[in-house]
Amino acid sequence: MTTASSTPVSKRQFLNALACPTMAFRDRQRSDLQPTAGARWRFYEGNRVGELARSELGRGRMLPPPFSDTALSDSAAAITERSETLFEVTISAAGMIARADALAPCKGGWELIEVKSGKMPENGAPSAGYIDDIAFTLCVARMAGVPVVRASLMLLSREYVLGSSEPMFGRLDVTVAAMARATEVGNLAPTLIEEISGDDQPTPTLCMACRDCEYFPTSCIGKDVDDSVLLIPRINEKKLEELLPCERIGALPDSAKLTAIQKQVVDLIKSRGTRRDATVLAELRLVQWPAFYLDFETVMPALPWFDGDRAYTTLPNQYSVHVCSSPGAVVSHAEYLATFDTDWRRDLAEQLLNALEGHGSIFVYSSYEKTQLSAMSLRFPDLASRISNVIDRLFDLERFFKTGYVHYGYAGSSSIKKVLPVLVPELSYQTLAVGNGSDASAVFCLMREGEIPAEEHLPRRRELLEYCALDTRAMVRLHEALTKL
Secondary structure, eight states, X not given: OOOTTTSOBOHHHHHHHHHOHHHHHHHHHOSOOOOOHHHHHHHHHHHHHHHHHHHHHOSOEEOOOTTSTTXXXXXXXXXXXXXXXXXXXXXXXXXXXXXXXXXXXXTXXXXXXXXXXXXXXXXXXXXXXXXXXXXXXXXXXXXXXXXXXXXXXXXXXXXXXXXXXXXXXEEEEXXXXXXXXXXXXXXXXXXXXXXXXXXXXXXXXXOGGGGGOSSHHHHSTTTTOSOBGGGSTTOOHHHHHHHTTOOBGGGOOTTOOOOHHHHHHHHHHHHTOEEEOHHHHHGGGGOOSSEEEEEEEEEOOSSOOSXXXXXXXXXXXEEEEEEEEETTEEEEEEEEEOOSSSOOHHHHHHHHHHHXXXXXXEEESXXXXXXXXXXXXXXXXXXXXXXXXXXXXXXXXXXXXXXIEEEGGGTTOOOHHHHHHHHOXXXXXXTSSSOSXXXXXXXXXXXXXXXXXXXXXXXXXXXXXXXXXXXXHHHHHHHHHHHTO
């Protein structure tokens, strides 16, 4: 029987352990990990980018997937032969297992090529995460006796435009940085592997990884804690180290070095109070009725879908518009969700402008909608004057929760998902099948690419419409709550 302790540590587990050994340990103990829609889409895109990268690298030998019984033996034999470029090479050593995207023969040994679905860095410097990623594979290869003498990242080109003759990928030589980091990884490996592969869970400690960890608020040191210092806005690793060993805001001394904004949040959470700015709230009297409540959903495919687009072009694909005659009094609702058979952007723009026709304030939550409308204006110059009229009518609701009425229950955030449970607890994203923007984007993309069967499209489209509609319905109710203050 295979157990977590006997299974080699994967790259994902090792990199997670660098951030938090407790999280990596718990992941290794679980057999019920189900990928979210967002994770499924990232996996799909990674595979597609890998396929295209192999095509650009030229002829080579594809090796068995890592779960195959012959993956290790076939990879070892191919490395020994050293006769051609190898793809998806499985290597294991010292309790770790890695899969090299490509190994290309070169003078003195091999070039390790790691394919990533990110874009080439503008300044030529790859992220620390990319270096850690390739350094892990390089470390395992070294320990297995594979003579890697060069390391490269293969990333999506910023210049590539779909339909052009520009190359899709760029190459970045990271040999020096990867070699140095691989040495550090090798030094850390024995301790980390022992920690996450043993029978006893490592003692958890507060760290930046806790912010996005599913275990932290439910079954780890964040359980039943509503004043973690991680709630302090713009806290980074350096600042967290300064504030430790205080793990809770309530334990912070008055002498703690904080910015003015951070101190405001800390004082509010400590007092479990609220803060109002009557001058800001008074601006709600400037609202012109009927009022519109607008929310966009967008997708950003790594590989462009339409001619003339680049990698990660932002595509608005959905909107919801609620219209009210007075605070809370909904008189109509319009919505749009793109289909997949054509470039829908012109159709979306025209239907949106029709839905917003006339006068009246248009509520949005943050500046995102304004950004998308401005981009829409550049794409369709003949619609620019109508779009400009819409932009002139925008009213940012979020700013009222940043400065107008701030509640300790927002937990240091003005996000609609933090504000809504405090002021309108009867509305909740928790009951939705699609409950966040990342999954909404991923579901749409997976449907377009055929990764969700056609017979499931109708119910999934209903789920996407329900999610976007809740965003604008929440804005209606939050505006109504503000007027009652």
